[in-house]
Amino acid sequence: MADPCWHIWIDRGGTFTDVVARAPDGRALSTKYLSEDPARPGDAAVNAIRDLTGAGDGPLPPLSIRMGSTVATNALLERKGEPTLLAITRGFGDALTIGYQDRPELFARALNRTPPPHAAVAEIAERIGPDGEIIAPLDEAAARRALQAARDAGIASIAIVLMHGYRHPAHERRLAAIAAELGFSQISTSHDVSALIKLVGRGDTTLADAYLSPVLHHYVRQFCAALGEEARPQFMKSSGGLAAAAAFHGRDAILSGPAGGIVGMVGSAAPLGFERLIGFDMGGTSTDVSHYAGRLERDNETIVAGTRIRAPMLRIHTVAAGGGSICRWDGARLLVGPESAGANPGPAAYGRGGPLTVTDCNVLLGKIQPDHFPKLFGESGDQPLDRAAVADKFAILAAQVGNIAPEALAEGLLAIAVQQMANAIKRITIARGHDLTQGYSLVGFGGAAGQHVCLVADALGVDRILLHPLAGVLSAYGMGLARPSAIRERTLGLPLAADCADSLAAAEAELAGQARADLAPDAQVARETLLFIRLADSDNAIELPLADPAAVRAAFAAAFRQRFGYAPHDDLVVDRIRVELTEADDAPTALPPPAPTTEAEPEIVTAWLAGAAHRVPLHQRAALAPGRTVAGPAIIVDALATTVVEPGWTATVESEGTLLLSRTGAALRQADGSATEGQEQQPDPIRLEIFNSLFMAIAEEMGGALQHSASSINIRERLDFSCALFDGEGRLVANAPHMPVHLGSMGESVRTILRRRGPDADGRPRDGRGLRPGDAYALNAPYDGGTHLPDITVIMPVFVEGRTDAPAFFVAARGHHADLGGIAPGSMPPNSRSIEEEGILFDNRLIVDDGRFLDADVHAHLSAGAFPARNPALNIADLKAQVAACQRGASALADLSVAHGSATVAAYMAHGQRQAEAAVRQLVARLDDGAFRYAMDNGAEVAVAVRVDRAARHVTIDFTGSSPTLPDNFNAPLPVVRAAVLYVLRTMLDDPIPMNEGCLAPVTLIVPPDSMLSPRHPAAVVAGNVETSQVITDALFAAFGAMACAQGTMNNFTFGDAQRQYYETIAGGSGAGPGFDGTAVIQTHMTNSRMTDPEVMETRFPVIVEEFSIRRGSGGKGRWTGGDGATRRIRFRAPMVANILANRRTVPPKGLAGGADGAPGRNWVERADRSIERLAATGSANLEAGDAFVIETPGGGGYGEAGEEQ
Secondary structure, three states, X not given: OOOOOEEEEEEEOOOEEEEEEEOOOOOEEEEEEEOOOOOOOOOHHHHHHHHHHOOOOOOOOOEEEEEEEOHHHXXXXXXXXXXXXXXXXXOOOOHHHHOOOOOOOOOXXXXXXXXXXXXXXXXXXXXXXXXXXXXXXXXXXXXXHHHHHHHHOOOOEEEEEOOOOOOOOHHHHHHHHXXXXXXXXXXXXXXXXXXXXXXXXXXXXXXXXXXXXXXXXXXXXXXXHHHOOOOOOEEXXXXXXXXXXXXXXXXXXXXXXXXXXXXXXXXXXXXXOOOEEEEEEEOOOOEEEEXXXXXXXXXXXXXXXXXXXXXXXXXXXEEOOOOOEXXXXXXXXXEEEEEEOOOOOOOHHHOOOOXXXXXXHHHHOOOOOHHHOOOOEOXXXXXXXXXXXXXXXXXXXHHHHOOXXXXXXXXXXXXXXXXXXXXXXXXXXXXXXXXXXXXXXXXXXXXXXXXXHHHHHHHHOOOEEEEOOOHHHXXXXXXXXXXXXXXXXXXXXXXXXXXXXXXXXXXXXXXXXXXXXXXXXXXXXXXXXXXXXXXXXXXXXXXXXXXOHHHHHXXXXXXXXXXXXOOOOOOXXXXXXXXXXXXXXXXXXXXXXXXXXXXXXXXXEEEEEOOEEXXXXXXXXXXXXXXXXXXXXXXXXXXXXXXXXXXXXXEEEOOOXXXXXXXXXXXOOOOOOOOOOOOOOOOOHHXXXXXXXXXXXXXXXXXXXXXXXOOXXXXXXXXXXXXXXXXXXXXXXXXXXXXXXXXXXXXXXXXXXXXXXXXXXXXXXXXXXXXXXXXXXXXXXXXXXXXXXXXXXXXXXXXXXXXXXXXXXXXXXXXXXXXXXXXXXXXXXXXXXXXXXXXXXXXXXXXXXXXXXXHHHHHHXXXXXXXXXXXXXXXXXXXXXXXXXXXXXXXXXXXXXXXXXXXXXXXXXXXXXXXXXXXXXXXXXXXXXXXXXXXXXXXXXXXXXXXXXXXXXXXXXXXXXXXXXXXXXXOOOHHHHHHHHHXXXXXXXXXXXXXXXXXXXXXXXXXXXXXXXXXXXXXXXXXXXXXXXXXXXXXXXXXXXXXXXXXXXXXXEEEEOOOOEEEEEOOEOOOOEOOEOOOOOEOOOOOOOOOOOHXXXXXXXXXXXXXXEEEOOOOOOOOEOOXXXXXXXXXXXXXXXXXXXXXXXXXXXXXXXXXXXXXXXXXXXXXXXXXXEEEOOEEEXXXXXXXXXXXXXXXXXXXXXXXXXX
């Protein structure tokens, strides 16, 4: 029987609304509308439906509508949601503002943090512990008064987020009932929105749901009303399934449109039998990349517009490289993006005076032919693309760069953009253990993908590309292929034991029942249940299908070994369970294949491909019949997209119209304008930018591997680690920006290994053994290239091209270990007087021999001495994770050497260092002399004078006058001083440059020996790395006149006993500067570690986090005000030893240029009997059950005199 229904699938984006439809007679149609068209009022989606069906203003025919929408996303981005009250446990009113306290940009002076979108906050008096114990009952009367005040202020939406509400929701339910009584129209409770542990992520998600759902529901109601009562549209959720209007909520809609693209990718590849896919969705502003290998991959926490969404969302990684990405030359570097030309003025080719962009590169090269592109441009919007304007601007840019033809320059800029996109794909594939050489297809969609797919595939080593006939509107097509589904998940925290099967089955049944209520009552459903399994001492879970516990355990071990390269221990936990029900009887509606038109002789056009001009055929895609092949180079155009078949590729038209591109040979030459091996004395600017990008991508890939495989909470959650690449001399090449205090200091560690193990003047190894392939060494010695003992650096030599006589490169991974022995748990003793009291020393110690980790030897070393490590197994697990990260980096450098030759790789390492040197020299020429002396609470002083030689573009930084070696532990080894100098210089530069050894070439560093900044053994140093480093950076910024002092401390807080150790650094206020205020409770300068979520902390340690709030008024006043510090209150439920290691309790953070000082911090203990014990900047306390430790962190200094005009 013929289907009388119009099937219409809509992707309503911010700029365009894409529509795909199947008419009752079987015809397939597709079109694009402006989402907001001043010339045509009304909703674009409704207008499209009326146009396609021919209904006009009359009654609509039977409809089946599926839609994805950016309504919620745009409301979040533009902060146009419903005014919302955040009702949250007392003590956490600022929790969503503080987040996890890390700053979004590492090298920024003005720290701009996106605030949460609530209109008001009500702190609720109540407290439930992690085990369900009611510590404080809900004060219903006080809660009612607070909620009534919000209603009186006109607020009708409420987000209810209570500590441990995800597991123990009684208080949230009662509060919701009160809110309903008072007339709140939107009530979002965290246990219903996201029943997962982590207050901050769940809180953000609940607030977003309350903030966005009214806006979304208003749009959905209007849309449904416009279609009539008979229409029952379904909406795409971020998880990739459809929902009825009543089940479509704000939390579900953040990635509604992009999710359709992934579903479309999977559905369009399925008829061809391909199940390993890389999605490449390239638009005008950005590119979305995704991975599929038989199952839709989802993230459980995604940050959108500064808001954490802790709900199942399809895993999509976005990179700021699209057709509109601006191409420029800054005098030293060729840059592509992240800035975009937007729609107006748009690229230069649009004829509105816009800048050169990626699109213009394709126009100049002939990959986009203006005669075969819509005429929508010029001032009146009816002109073709302006190639002449593009050619003129490229001629000017090529002259600025020098010694390069405009076409070579355009091709090189494309290569830079391609590498950025390829790196993004590697981050979601290779970094997660997926081998792209194992049968993957690159699926291109979006308006700009077809022009770049071959180049991206070349960069990834992928041999097959798929381009569906509807690739230009694939997200809309995906709406038609999706099925209604519902997902429920829950945190379990259940040990994976033989007797847990019944608990898992019960949880599955309960969640399946909840999900079933969201689907059609009479529909057949399919069920998929996933378990998220993690090591008991880790947060990073691996998702596996539900099975009996023994099978799950075996599957976890296999997946862990594949991803991280070593076997896990067997203490496993079921972190959470996810149940997804999908309607099985709602078969996707197929579209007929396009009927080919009569093929004419292709037009011959000129295009610049693979380094040379070619006369290439230009085919009309609609005329290519199934089975037709087109050998590259060629161009294929249709109404929605242009596809470039590069040399070495062949396109075949499949039966349903997909273009399948296959690699048939090597490209004619490198498409990056590169020179051949041995011609690298002068760097090619294009290749230099590509290599810089590759080096940084490898370092970041190492960091991702370390974070996901480490056991220590310091590494995996607080991100207290760094990974880096070095040349054969131990000079820094690329340091992934994780922890600033590690910058520049790891090179000293590598050079120590070289000095101790490398060849002597006669070529013989100094240690008698030498550096060998398969080695790895550990070092934390503060007087031999280390910083302080908890930071262990694992160093691995990299041998390439079969050479074993000397390493070509080095890789290193540094991580902060939770405990390494010493006189205090956590190895951060406040009162150590010698290095021996601070923990176990690793001084050039071999830990991997011929690829074999020396477990017994390392364990014995950790267990030796007067103050052994308290948990050697945890140290070993983290060391193995560091080794695995180094192996990842070494393998990537080896692959790079195979592809380009080790001599070329080494040459571009050196070129990158010289480029960074040149950038710093330009900065130095703008600086002035200055000096600053900064006292510390212990009476010591850091003195610094900067003397600038502008002619030589050189700066001398002289710490003469700083205090001599101190009897306490605030001594900072020289690598810490180098790291601080490097960080300050990089932060003073407004443009990003590669972070490498070249940054310090224009710097003469004078540090007096036997001073607190260059101590000798056996001086204690544990506070030098974390505290004195902050004083050095503040003093340098003040000497340069750049900004007032930040809080000037890391507020190192540790507690523990023989079995458990915990360490955190607590943020304070950042300093103000010319043109910007400081920011409250944010990590500054030499640290950027995250704060452990309070629910996680309370679940794992016998403590109650009673408060983490902004200490209002603690920032220094001035023309620009310093950021406020924090108040943190932790109550203990079992006896523990707690330590504070800090500064700025007596000497306040200094203001600058007339600005006032910030308020100093304070520490004290509140005993269970309510007595108070004040502590100094450093101190220790024995706490009993019921005692609380309270820390107030300093505010930042103000800048400029108050009252001056801003």
